[in-house]
Amino acid sequence: MREAMKKINLSYIISLALSIFVALIIGALIMLINGKSPFIGYSALFSGAFGSKYNLATTFAKTVPLVLTGLGTAISFRSGIFNIGGEGQLYLGAFAAAYIGITFTSLPFFIGIPLAIIFGALVGGLYAFLPGILKVKYKIDEVITTIMLNTVAVLFTSFLVNYPFATTQGKMNGTEIIAQSYHLRRLVKLSTLNTSIFFMSFIAIVIYYLMEKTSIGYDFKMVGQNRMFARYGGINDKKQMLIAMVISGALCGMAGVFEVLGVHYRFLQSISPGYAWDGMLASLMAKNNPVGVVLMAIFLGALKTGSVSMENATSIPSELVMVIQAIIVLFIAGEAGFKDKFVLLNIKRKSKKAGETNA
Amino acid sequence: MAEKLIELKNISKQFPGVLANSNVNLTINKGEIHAIIGENGAGKTTLMNILYGLYEPTQGEIFIDGKKAVIKSPLDAIKQGIGMVHQHFMLLPSLSVAENVVLGSEPKKKKFFMDYDKAIEITKNLAQKYGFKVDPREKIEALSVGVQQRVEILKVLYRGADILILDEPTAVLTPQETDELFNVIRKLVSDMNKTVIIITHKLQEVLAISDRVSVMRQGKLIGTLPTQQADAKILTEMMVGKEVLFHDLHREKVSGEKVLEVKDIKAKDNRGLTVLNGVSFSLRAGEILGVAGVEGNGQSELVEVLTGLRNLEDGDYFINGKKITDVNPSNMRNLGISHVPEDRLTMGLSKEASLWENLLMGLQHKKPFVVKKIHLNKKKIFERTDNLIKEYDIRAIDRYMKVKKLSGGNMQKVVIAREFSFDSPILIIAQPTRGVDVGATEFIHNQIMRKRNEGAAILLVSAELDEIMRLSDRIITIYEGSITGEFKNKEVTKQTLGLYMTGKQNKLKGSEDN
Ligand SMILES: Nc1ncnc2c1ncn2[C@@H]1O[C@H](COP(=O)(O)OP(=O)(O)OP(=O)(O)O)[C@@H](O)[C@H]1O
Numbered sequence: 001m002r003e004a005m006k007k008i009n010l011s012y013i014i015s016l017a018l019s020i021f022v023a024l025i026i027g028a029l030i031m032l033i034n035g036k037s038p039f040i041g042y043s044a045l046f047s048g049a050f051g052s053k054y055n056l057a058t059t060f061a062k063t064v065p066l067v068l069t070g071l072g073t074a075i076s077f078r079s080g081i082f083n084i085g086g087e088g089q090l091y092l093g094a095f096a097a098a099y100i101g102i103t104f105t106s107l108p109f110f111i112g113i114p115l116a117i118i119f120g121a122l123v124g125g126l127y128a129f130l131p132g133i134l135k136v137k138y139k140i141d142e143v144i145t146t147i148m149l150n151t152v153a154v155l156f157t158s159f160l161v162n163y164p165f166a167t168t169q170g171k172m173n174g175t176e177i178i179a180q181s182y183h184l185r186r187l188v189k190l191s192t193l194n195t196s197i198f199f200m201s202f203i204a205i206v207i208y209y210l211m212e213k214t215s216i217g218y219d220f221k222m223v224g225q226n227r228m229f230a231r232y233g234g235i236n237d238k239k240q241m242l243i244a245m246v247i248s249g250a251l252c253g254m255a256g257v258f259e260v261l262g263v264h265y266r267f268l269q270s271i272s273p274g275y276a277w278d279g280m281l282a283s284l285m286a287k288n289n290p291v292g293v294v295l296m297a298i299f300l301g302a303l304k305t306g307s308v309s310m311e312n313a314t315s316i317p318s319e320l321v322m323v324i325q326a327i328i329v330l331f332i333a334g335e336a337g338f339k340d341k342f343v344l345l346n347i348k349r350k351s352k353k354a355g356e357t358n359a
Numbered sequence: 360m361a362e363k364l365i366e367l368k369n370i371s372k373q374f375p376g377v378l379a380n381s382n383v384n385l386t387i388n389k390g391e392i393h394a395i396i397g398e399n400g401a402g403k404t405t406l407m408n409i410l411y412g413l414y415e416p417t418q419g420e421i422f423i424d425g426k427k428a429v430i431k432s433p434l435d436a437i438k439q440g441i442g443m444v445h446q447h448f449m450l451l452p453s454l455s456v457a458e459n460v461v462l463g464s465e466p467k468k469k470k471f472f473m474d475y476d477k478a479i480e481i482t483k484n485l486a487q488k489y490g491f492k493v494d495p496r497e498k499i500e501a502l503s504v505g506v507q508q509r510v511e512i513l514k515v516l517y518r519g520a521d522i523l524i525l526d527e528p529t530a531v532l533t534p535q536e537t538d539e540l541f542n543v544i545r546k547l548v549s550d551m552n553k554t555v556i557i558i559t560h561k562l563q564e565v566l567a568i569s570d571r572v573s574v575m576r577q578g579k580l581i582g583t584l585p586t587q588q589a590d591a592k593i594l595t596e597m598m599v600g601k602e603v604l605f606h607d608l609h610r611e612k613v614s615g616e617k618v619l620e621v622k623d624i625k626a627k628d629n630r631g632l633t634v635l636n637g638v639s640f641s642l643r644a645g646e647i648l649g650v651a652g653v654e655g656n657g658q659s660e661l662v663e664v665l666t667g668l669r670n671l672e673d674g675d676y677f678i679n680g681k682k683i684t685d686v687n688p689s690n691m692r693n694l695g696i697s698h699v700p701e702d703r704l705t706m707g708l709s710k711e712a713s714l715w716e717n718l719l720m721g722l723q724h725k726k727p728f729v730v731k732k733i734h735l736n737k738k739k740i741f742e743r744t745d746n747l748i749k750e751y752d753i754r755a756i757d758r759y760m761k762v763k764k765l766s767g768g769n770m771q772k773v774v775i776a777r778e779f780s781f782d783s784p785i786l787i788i789a790q791p792t793r794g795v796d797v798g799a800t801e802f803i804h805n806q807i808m809r810k811r812n813e814g815a816a817i818l819l820v821s822a823e824l825d826e827i828m829r830l831s832d833r834i835i836t837i838y839e840g841s842i843t844g845e846f847k848n849k850e851v852t853k854q855t856l857g858l859y860m861t862g863k864q865n866k867l868k869g870s871e872d873n
Pocket residue numbers: 374375377378379397398399400401402403404405406446754755763764765766767768769794
């Protein structure tokens with residue numbers, strides 16, 4: 001308990017809360033300028049996210065992919081390798097699961113579902129392995145390669161579902177429906193919340209344990225904080241980075257798997273509205289802390305769900321939430337995980353100012 | 360009558376759990392060299408960081424030229440003509456010297472682009488003006504710490520500072536470099552009307568260079584006195600609060616087996632140039648072998664090769680008589696090598712990590728600190744952490760404190776504590792007392808000697824000849840990547856070593872022949 005208290009970075013939590021608060025205030029101003037009452041707007045948003053059993057379920061349904069991709073981001077960022085390719089890994093993982101679900105249709109659920117999850121994780125992990133190995137072997141910047149591989153994955157799966165795997169039932173830009181035995185049970189009427197939330201919770205606990213309580217997590221963290229120190233201490237830094245990258249890709253792949261098995265029952269050409277990006281945001285806001293990632297994923301999931309109800313109830317466009325998110329990003333960009341990448345820029349900028357006043 | 364330039368009035372700084380400065384009153388006169396001394400953690404760096412605008416004082420005021428100054432950031436400090444070179448450098452390693460020097464107010468081409476040629480020229484001229492030897496085109500990461508420091512100083516001068524704060528500048532320098540630096544400082548003060556504040560742990564330096572000296576202890580300013588009225592004994596007593604006695608180190612007779620041997624090893628530096636040119640020596644259990652050399656002659660690389668951090672290009676490396684084929688850090692650790700690296704912050708520590716995490720490194724996969732293969736056993740880890748904190752007198756709030764918040768000397772103690780706690784048969788130690796106060800230096804020397812008496816084989820690399828001569832049983836001199844001489848400690852003088860270290864041993868022979 002004492003340890004838990006000590007580890008909490010109070011000043012950061014305060015500054016994060018403050019940036020969220022300011023972002024919400026700016027959102028309120030925008031509403032005001034447009035002649036809407038922020039009070040009504042935000043209460044519609046809140047009740048839209050938490051107000052009923054259905055709303056609550058929808059919020060939690062949204063958090064499943066956010067938590068998984070968020071943890072994926074967190075584990076890679078903490079290890080000093082930056083997987084920005086979550087979206088691509090999610091797409092491939094999702095397609096892999098759908099492929100299992102339409103190919104091995106006669107498998108019982110207790111074999112089929114684990115198979116689909118493992119295969120999806122594997123595909124996502126392998127897809128992250130590629131930029132990982134390029135990084136540790138040839139020092140090719142993983143930020144750039146993972147971003148590019150996103151596009152490749154999205155276009156490739158889009159080709160697959162439009163040609164070789166296109167459904168014959170109408171124009172869907174999707175695959176056939178996966179076999180019934182693969183469908184994860186829905187938990188709340190009308191909402192898409194399904195049993196994947198239990199899988200997700202289990203995975204989140206495992207990842208938390210791995211990152212915070214084990215020697216592997218310790219190695220990850222040391223490599224991320226100071227690679228030289230890690231090497232000096234006998235850690236194989238390259239291997240650790242590669243492992244972290246693969247785990248990260250597997251988590252993002254699984255996010256895709258659950259979208260297929262639990263929500264759409266098929267792979268769709270645009271199966272993710274950018275879950276991995278929101279997951280990354282959750283991770284950034286939480287400074288790669290796994291518990292924080294889960295909390296921030298819930299927060300972002302609530303914003304997303306609530307904004308739809310807000311739009312319906314008050315005709316405040318749901319895009320406002322995007323603006324609020326963007327402002328939060330701006331506030332924390334200097335603080336959180338990206339710091340190292342931007343530190344050079346920052347120093348340049350700061351010292352530039354100093355120089356001008358001096359001249 | 361001296362003219363007051365800076366007055367710090369009643370400055371206090373409270374960190375969570377630590378009162379780092381407590382009602383400090385300090386006056387700096389125009390054109391003086393003012394030394395600030397005190398034990399590790401006394402609050403020297405904190406006080407200077409306040410003057411430089413990095414920290415806001417909890418209480419107190421700063422006056423410059425009699426006017427109250429508001430220094431909220433380094434920007435404000437620079438405007439007031441104050442520049443600081445930090446205890447731990449803040450250069451960008453992937454940029455060149457010139458880029459680092461001008462960074463912040465670069466010469467411009469077409470308004471937007473940095474004029475690189477101009478930057479080179481500026482840097483060259485600056486270096487010439489102040490008598491520094493640096494190549495403006497060289498990348499920082501390829502430079503030794505000593506040269507990096509000159510770049511830091513150049514940077515401050517380029518910004519037009521009139522008041523230079525130097526936080527332990529000599530900690531990383533060789534005696535020759537220190538002399539050069541002191542000449543520069545004297546020139547800055549006498550010819551260019553600068554004022555210099557210098558923090559150091561070396562009393563002979565205080566006596567050699569400063570006009571006045573201020574002593575801090577546990578956050579308080581104990582007193583300021585003209586250097587002429589001071590001597591080492593007075594200053595030590597002021598720092599520590601009591602008389603300090605130096606005992607002779609107890610050296611037991613140990614005759615051990617040969618545990619480490621290298622034959623004709625070669626290695627390249629970061630730029631790919633050969634820096635070790637066929638080095639051979641051996642090391643016995645219960646012996647301290649000192650490596651004396653001017654910085655940059657291959658001793659850093661030698662340490663890295665022996666610990667597996669640098670590629671062994673050629674030659675043979677034996678431990679306990681067995682040839683090592685796979686020389687990598689984890690292997691060398693498993694073979695029983697502990698390593699105190701020369702630069703604690705780039706290699707010896709993770710400053711973002713807590714004390715316990717830093718002390719754990721190397722043991723995270725070993726029982727009893729890990730159970731069931733991967734589960735960290737926090738109870739055991741913390742027990743050990745707390746014992747080490749006590750044993751090595753690391754001044755920290757608790758085991759969760761981030762290492763970056765420790766004072767410089769206490770960071771060094773963390774490295775020493777960790778590496779010495781492994782009870783390794785071989786210790787490779789580089790610059791063990793860099794930035795460490797008198798008391799702690801004494802403590803570390805005693806620990807090194809204790810390890811030796813217990814039978815450890817120790818390789819000691821240090822820029823301080825005094826340190827090498829105090830501890831070593833045997834000394835080898837290294838010059839331009841080759842061993843130039845080997846001596847029994849008792850049978851050699853500093854002067855002789857100095858000649859061998861600079862490749863001038865022939866002179867000696869010549870004069871003996873005559
Ligand atoms: N950011 C910080 N947060 C908390 N405590 C700090 C911080 N910076 C310094 N301290 C504490 O303040 C005290 C004074 O530290 P300071 O770095 O000023 O010492 P110093 O005199 O420069 O020592 P050294 O000679 O070892 O460099 C130490 O106990 C240190 O742990």
